[in-house]
Amino acid sequence: MILALGAAALAAILVWAILNAPPPDVYLREQVLREAAVTGAAHPVTAVLLGFRAWDTLLEIAVLLLAILGAAAAAGGEPRRPAPPPHDPVLSALVNALVPVMILVAGYLLWAGTKQPGGAFQAGAVLAAAGVLLGLAGALPALDPERPALRLWLAGGLALFLAVFLAGALAGALLAVEAALTLSIAATLVALFASARQ
Amino acid sequence: MSTPLVYALAGAALFAIGFYALVARAHLLRKVLAVNVMTSGAFFVLVGLAQRAGPPDPVPHALVLTGIVIAVSATALALVLLRRYYDASGATTLEEDAGP
Numbered sequence A: 001m002i003l004a005l006g007a008a009a010l011a012a013i014l015v016w017a018i019l020n021a022p023p024p025d026v027y028l029r030e031q032v033l034r035e036a037a038v039t040g041a042a043h044p045v046t047a048v049l050l051g052f053r054a055w056d057t058l059l060e061i062a063v064l065l066l067a068i069l070g071a072a073a074a075a076g077g078e079p080r081r082p083a084p085p086p087h088d089p090v091l092s093a094l095v096n097a098l099v100p101v102m103i104l105v106a107g108y109l110l111w112a113g114t115k116q117p118g119g120a121f122q123a124g125a126v127l128a129a130a131g132v133l134l135g136l137a138g139a140l141p142a143l144d145p146e147r148p149a150l151r152l153w154l155a156g157g158l159a160l161f162l163a164v165f166l167a168g169a170l171a172g173a174l175l176a177v178e179a180a181l182t183l184s185i186a187a188t189l190v191a192l193f194a195s196a197r198q
Numbered sequence B: 001m002s003t004p005l006v007y008a009l010a011g012a013a014l015f016a017i018g019f020y021a022l023v024a025r026a027h028l029l030r031k032v033l034a035v036n037v038m039t040s041g042a043f044f045v046l047v048g049l050a051q052r053a054g055p056p057d058p059v060p061h062a063l064v065l066t067g068i069v070i071a072v073s074a075t076a077l078a079l080v081l082l083r084r085y086y087d088a089s090g091a092t093t094l095e096e097d098a099g100p
Helices: A002-019 A028-039 A044-052 A054-074 A089-112 A120-136 A148-167 A174-197 B003-024 B028-050 B058-089
Strands: none
Touching (some): A002 B003, A028 A044, A028 B058, A054 A174, A089 A174, A120 B058, A148 A174, A174 B058, B003 B028
């Protein structure tokens, strides 16, 4: 009862704060739109993500990598395969129909990200969803984090981002970086899903 | 009341609901879900307030995009740790929450 009252009081304070928030005195939208060309991305959100606030994005990829490292460490070393799911004709048909379309959509989102809403994270999320579907249907090999290829794949996005970032060539290689990020993000999300299921 | 303001106020409500679940529920999975509801509320506030003065400001939107990925990573790690805790102790609540 006290907790419910406390939560209600918190809601009231937050609503009061939102209603009484002073109007913003900086309008970053105009500045972003004016300077977006220097980042190599025409869409303002992509320009902010990979241009003006590239540090955020870099560290965000690092956090993703850290999460999978932590998950692999917590799993205790011995990878256990989840019991193979019983054959499900509906799921198999769904996977056969959906996964090619999802890969196509991920590619489109990646390509569209420079001038429309979209980009590496959206594309990576769609690709990861395809991977999770494949995993649920039992069509994915066991993701053993000991395998060097998987490690390279997981860390590849961050490594390429860091290399291009340090070389100061981000604006020129935007699409290549985003493509590497997409693959790394998708692999990380699928590996996280698999490790949470074990 | 403008639409962005409705989003922001809904975000405040979500945050409070998530906070209540976080402190009132003992099951760890519910706590993880509660934190997710709270972060969703925070994202709502950011997205809503970013567009109350005209066209949306891209900087808070990019921050929310970053935040979603961080929230997903943190949730996944929390779930793995929760699974590990359950395997090790057989409990789904922390000791001090276990009740009499």
